[in-house]
Amino acid sequence: MSQEDRHLMPHDVRHPPERGFSPIQTPQSVAFAPRRVLAIVLRHTYVLKSSFPRLLELAYWPTVQMVLWGFITTFFVSHSSWVAEAFGVLLAGVLLWDVMFRGNLGLSISFMEEMWSRNLGHLFVSPLRPYELVASIMTMSFIRTVVGIVPATLLAIVFYEFNIYGLGLPLVTFFANLLVFGWVIGLLVSAMILRFGLGAESLAWVAIFAFGPLSGIYYPIDTLPGWLQPVAWAMTPAYVFEGMRAVLFDGVFRWDLFGGAVALNVLYLGAATLVFLRTFTTARKLGLLLDVGE
Amino acid sequence: MSQPTPSSAATDTIDAPPAIAVEGLTKRYGPVTAVGGLTFSVPSGRTVALLGGNGAGKTTTISMLLGLLLPTEGRIRALGFDMLKERHRALPRMNFSSPYVDLPHRLTVRQNLMVYSHLYGLRDPKGRIRELAEDLDIAHLLNRPSGKLSAGQKTRVALAKALLNDPALLLLDEPTASLDPDTGDWIRGYLNAYQRRTGATLFLASHNMQEVERLCDDVLIMKGGRVHDRGAPADLLARYGRGTLEDVFLDIARDRTRPLEGEGQPRAERPDRDPELPGGGSGPESLSE
Numbered sequence: 001m002s003q004e005d006r007h008l009m010p011h012d013v014r015h016p017p018e019r020g021f022s023p024i025q026t027p028q029s030v031a032f033a034p035r036r037v038l039a040i041v042l043r044h045t046y047v048l049k050s051s052f053p054r055l056l057e058l059a060y061w062p063t064v065q066m067v068l069w070g071f072i073t074t075f076f077v078s079h080s081s082w083v084a085e086a087f088g089v090l091l092a093g094v095l096l097w098d099v100m101f102r103g104n105l106g107l108s109i110s111f112m113e114e115m116w117s118r119n120l121g122h123l124f125v126s127p128l129r130p131y132e133l134v135a136s137i138m139t140m141s142f143i144r145t146v147v148g149i150v151p152a153t154l155l156a157i158v159f160y161e162f163n164i165y166g167l168g169l170p171l172v173t174f175f176a177n178l179l180v181f182g183w184v185i186g187l188l189v190s191a192m193i194l195r196f197g198l199g200a201e202s203l204a205w206v207a208i209f210a211f212g213p214l215s216g217i218y219y220p221i222d223t224l225p226g227w228l229q230p231v232a233w234a235m236t237p238a239y240v241f242e243g244m245r246a247v248l249f250d251g252v253f254r255w256d257l258f259g260g261a262v263a264l265n266v267l268y269l270g271a272a273t274l275v276f277l278r279t280f281t282t283a284r285k286l287g288l289l290l291d292v293g294e
Numbered sequence: 295m296s297q298p299t300p301s302s303a304a305t306d307t308i309d310a311p312p313a314i315a316v317e318g319l320t321k322r323y324g325p326v327t328a329v330g331g332l333t334f335s336v337p338s339g340r341t342v343a344l345l346g347g348n349g350a351g352k353t354t355t356i357s358m359l360l361g362l363l364l365p366t367e368g369r370i371r372a373l374g375f376d377m378l379k380e381r382h383r384a385l386p387r388m389n390f391s392s393p394y395v396d397l398p399h400r401l402t403v404r405q406n407l408m409v410y411s412h413l414y415g416l417r418d419p420k421g422r423i424r425e426l427a428e429d430l431d432i433a434h435l436l437n438r439p440s441g442k443l444s445a446g447q448k449t450r451v452a453l454a455k456a457l458l459n460d461p462a463l464l465l466l467d468e469p470t471a472s473l474d475p476d477t478g479d480w481i482r483g484y485l486n487a488y489q490r491r492t493g494a495t496l497f498l499a500s501h502n503m504q505e506v507e508r509l510c511d512d513v514l515i516m517k518g519g520r521v522h523d524r525g526a527p528a529d530l531l532a533r534y535g536r537g538t539l540e541d542v543f544l545d546i547a548r549d550r551t552r553p554l555e556g557e558g559q560p561r562a563e564r565p566d567r568d569p570e571l572p573g574g575g576s577g578p579e580s581l582s583e
Contacts, residue, residue, distance in 0.1 A: 009310050009373065010339030010493035011462035021386050022460045024422060025415045030382040039412035043398065046405045113398070121395035122455070125360045126413040127385045284364045286323075290357060290395065 036128050040136035044110050045143075058144055062098045062152035069094040070160040086248040088162045093217045095153060095164055096244060099175055100215075100237060101208055102148045103182020104189070106141030108204035111190040115198055120289045130280045134273060137190075138183055145179060167244075170253045174240050177261040180269055181236040185211070187272040191279035194288065216241040236264045310338040311374050313463050313495035314359060319368035321354050321519075328354045329519045332368070336512075341489055341496040343506040345539075346516030347547050352499040355516070356467055359497070360390055373463055384463075386414060391456035392467035393449060399441025403432065403451050406440055407458065414459035426454040430484065446477035453481065457488065466498040470505055482508055503539040513539070515546055522546055 019027040028035060048054055073090045076083040083089060111133075114120050123133065156162045164171060189203045214228070215237035221229055232238040239261035246254045283289055312335035319332040329351040336342045344352045357363035359370060361381040370377040375384040397406045404423065411419030427433040430450045435443060443451060449469070456464060469485065470478035482505055489496050489509075500506055506513055507527045515523045515530075523530065523546065527539055534542045544550065 009313060009462050009495065011495065013310075014493050015460060015462075017387065017462075020383055021415065022462070024417055024460050025386060026417050028415050030386070033415070035415060036413050039409050042412065043401065043405075043409040046401050046409075047398070050400060117398040117400070118396040119398050121362060121392070122390070122397065122410070123413075124362060125385065125388070125390045126410065127382055127415070128413055129382065281364070284362065287354070287357060287363045289362045290353075 030127060032129065032132060033127070036126075036132050037136045037139065040123075040128070040133060041139050041143075044113065044136075044140045047113065048144075048147075055147065058102075058148040059151040062095070062102070062148050063155055065094050065098060066091065066152040066156050067159065070156065070162070073160065073162075086245070088164065089245060089248050090218060091156055091160065091162045092164055092167070092244055092248060093241060095149065095156070096174055096178055096240065097212070097215070097217045098149055098152070099145055100178040100182040100185075100211075102145040103141050103179040104186040104208045105182075105204060106144035106148075107137050107183050107186030108189050108193070109144075110137040110140040111186075112193060112198070112201055112204065115193065124289055130277055131273070134187070134276060137186075141183060141186065142179065145182075167247055170243070170247050173258055173261075174244055177236055177240050177258075177265055180265045181240075182208070184236075184265070184268040184272040187269075187276045191272075191276045194276075194283050195279050197288075211235065211237060214238070220245065233260075234264070236261045236268065239264070312336055312371075313338040313340075313373060314497060315369075315371040316359070317369045319355070319358060319370060320366050321351075321358060321363065322366045327519055329358070329365075332521055334514060334521060334524070336495060336497055338495055339493045340511045341486075341498070341509050342512045342514065343510040344497070344499040344514050344516060345501075345503075345506060345543060346499075346522075347543075350516040351519040352516055353467060354519075356390075356465055356497075356499050360388070360465060361385075386459065387462045388465070389414075389456040389459055389461040389463075390465045390467075391449075391452045391469060393445070393452070393469075393471045394467065397440045397452065397455060399439060401440055402437050403440055403443070403454075404436040406451070407436075407454060410455050410458055416458065422458060423454075426457055430454050445472045446474065449473055449477070449481060453484070460492065461494060463495045463497070466496065466500075468500055468502075469498055470500075470502055478502070478505070485509060503543060507539050515543070517546055 015023050017023070020030070021027045026035075069090050073083060073087065076090070077087060078084070114123060114133075124130075153164050156164065167174070185208050186204070189200075189207050192203055193200045214224070214232040214235060216223075216232060217237070221232045221238050221242060224232055239257040243254050243257040243261070246252050246257065314334075314336040316335065317333050319329060320327065321329040332351075332355060344355060346352045354363065358365050359372065359377070361377050364378070372381075372384045373387055375381065377384060401409070407423045407426075408419055411422060416422050423436070424433075427436055430453060432447065432450050432454060435447055435451065440448070440451060449472075453469070456466070466485070470481050473481065485496060486509055488494065496509070498506075498509070510527060512526055513524060513530060514521050523533075525533065530539065530542050531537065534545055536542045536545065
């Protein structure tokens, strides 16, 4: 018997492991495995596919918002030279705001699904890493956001002849930056829910609205009082919505605004991920992974 | 089903390291000590039970062994890996089942098993699910939502999830809680057969004394967050002069009697006893032979 064999467990003698995995497993990285990320994405896709009302709900609110702001736009076109100058400025604002809102909610709900189903105990005795869970709920957030927003954007073309895709490549940057900022809020909310229990779940729906007035969705940031403007410029959405107006009014893509949004997102996403992972460690200290009630 | 005998798989490789080795394991919540200074080891290929009343520290101990709960002090090694520093090297070959931790209710049984098959990186998820479904008689449940199952069905599905990766170390929290005697007996028989077939190490927390007597090679009895006594079921019965483990358990829970003089280990050599109990002491506890 070799030295190595001497350290095999009886189970392993009968089923010799390969690179630390049993013969029925495919050896994969213990640090990060895309297959584990996709396993969680698959789990949430099953939930979405099994429930038509859930799919409908994803698209419902963005569509209602779009219809409402479409009528407001129609009214203001004839009563406001500012809106008339760029017909889609309000509709583009509301659709992009919904990207941020859906990004946040998609991530938070995907996380809360695990708490609602009391599944965290099983997940974290599997080889799944906490940051793999973060990667998977970000992926789900992207999927949920696309499923929610795309029908509203298509209906905007039909109802109001406003084609947000006419923004071209800048739209991709706006979408990506707002989605990531939605993840930042979603991660912080999820950390709060993990730490304080499902009693805090309403934060997933309401926390983001605190950012609304400071985001400059429907008006330029210089509309805000002088003392509040630095606060707005400390957050990503101000750069995105100002950039959106630059494209719609002036036909110019402002690289400076894009750069500011990306820099802030890198900073905030890194910080929010750290907060979530630290909270996860706290949850392990306090035994919260098995006790996920209110 | 024939009455099983204690497993013999441990004799396969006498030099194997313990499947679980715990040293000075302590968990405090503020001033409350839930688990205090546990030291024990579980030889590879054995079935070991953790017995104790409510609040004795069983679930806390199992949670720490799994890494779901971080200890305040102490060290844990599972399958040779330090569970505080490199638990992800051990987790692919460990698994866990508990009636108190659910699988997502909205997913069907098949979907749940498929998700966990991918998490454990199985080569042939469909084949493994089919195999376990036949073994555990859940093939007819595969397309049912997990939330619509009876307690017995849920237990078998949870067991299927726990066996997906053919674990070398399986931790079970009250595996037959809330089950009728027939289903409970079936589960015990299955676990025993699995252990004998694979040589896996089973570590289970239980309130069911018959289960422990039937399945386990060794028993750790916890009280007040400490290991109060340990030994093979037959040894414990002899030491306490009782006919059933339930009576032994009640004696310990109610501080009613002490082990008979001259039975089992001498008291001075039986460490980790509650110091306030007559004949008690303190120190490390080991199941290693």
